[in-house]
Amino acid sequence: MREPVDARRQRILAAVQERGTARVRDLAAELQVSGVTIRRDIEELTREGKLRRGHGVVRSTLPAQELPEGGGGDGATVAVVVPERHSYLYEALHGARAVFDTAGMRVALHIAPPGPGTERPQVERALADGASGVLLAPRWRSSDVEQADYDWLATLEVPTALMERRPLKGSALHALDSVCSDHWFGAHLAVEHLVRLGHRRLVFATRDDSPTARTVHAALSEIADAHPLVEDWAWTLSSSRGGMDRGPGDVTDLASTLRKVGATAAVLHSDVDALMLVQRLAEDGVRVPEDFSVVAYDDVVAGLGSPPLTAVSPPKGEVGRVAAQLLLRRVDGSDRGGAHSVQRIELLPTLTVRGSTHPAP
Structure with missing residues (x-):
């Protein structure tokens, strides 16, 4: 699913605002878009007075403390934990990052190597580094490995949300925000x-x-x-x-x-x-x-x-975006007093018909 133009431009603003100055080619690589796309976005943001262009670089025109609309993260860090070499979940990660960037929150990416239980050390490290929340997609190669993680995940003292993972009904993680494809x-x-x-x-x-x-x-x-x-x-x-x-x-x-x-x-x-x-x-x-x-x-x-x-x-990118939004409302304090119910959201896939299917011979 293609990222909306407004969301991509908010990510550009957040990246430049954080650094003060950024190279155009670095932004294109970071956002995984073409040079033509990034230059078009920068041109429009420059026209709106939000960026200032130089030779191959762009600079922010916003005061140091100002964040793009939707900000308010106060520099908080969110840990995102995904399995090694998992391109499917990396697309969800990019969707989540767009939300956190817009909110002015730093993303700390932790890659869990193959093997059972490898997410736990990554989460513990993130919490030791001061993460305010955890967005998680455990590998869970088997149902036994999955259930073995339930107890320690249920004891985390920071807001936590799952991407593309649906805990068993009635389990210790049943009441945890999660977003999955249907x-x-x-x-x-x-x-x-x-x-x-x-x-x-x-x-x-x-x-x-x-x-x-x-x-x-x-x-x-x-x-x-x-x-x-x-x-x-x-x-x-x-x-x-x-x-x-x-x-x-x-x-x-x-x-x-x-x-x-x-x-x-x-x-x-x-x-x-x-x-x-x-x-x-x-x-x-x-x-x-x-x-x-x-x-x-x-x-x-x-x-x-x-x-x-x-x-x-x-809807890989959308899974990440929605999961990040669920986590953000708890991390940024908008959920004080438990105002928001826990949500278990399912998003519908689509079918893209190309050249590999044909009427039966």
Whole structure:
């Protein structure tokens, strides 16, 4: 989901205000936008009198104590903890940062390495450094690892919110602000799209190394079981990285699963695994989409494939923005006296149709 222009320009103002002077190319890299976009934004902000341009740099015209509209963070720091090498959650992180930057709050990013329980030391370090709140997306490779984290997370004495994580009902973390994509609805979009194209035999291949992966698996299974037009379906693990105790040989049966079911289409989580399936099918002389249709789940790099992949697109940036807003209202004091109820928010994914799906042969 593309970041709104106003939000991006507020981030530019916050970044320049913090430093006094900033290089244009550094701002483009930091905000992950093109040089054309950043120059257009700077030109408009200069025209409004909020920035002053120099040769390759921009300067703030605001007094040192003044923050962009919506500020008031008093320089407080919010810790954001996400897993290592997780591009999906990094997009949510950028959405969250836009909110915190606009509010004048500093973001301290902590990367949790692979392995169970690695988020806890990062959170403890952040609190020792004086963080006023924690925005968290634990890896939680298994339900046992997830539940093992509940007790210590429930004892944190600063406001905490979860991104793309939904604690078990009735657990110690049930009453914790959280924002998730509605992955059941995303699975529904994928299956309905293929069924409308005439596909009746499907294969689902998902990872199982996160709550998102397990939710997508469960949703696809439930929907296919109940769908009157799905004649047969099967599930297999999409990647050997989907479980710490599996080896590469555990996922080599994907092609045989497709043949066994007589499948004409597949839904794969995640994008990279979907792209690799298309490559393997091409090596076997199977054309995508003429002979076989593929839907990816995540839409981080699906559009870069050949052909570009049809994909379910969870609202990654919006998840981060909403989670940051929930946390901010508690950190900045607007929730004194518990005026705000705890919120467990679900945002709907969308389906982006590209070149990897076609009517059933």
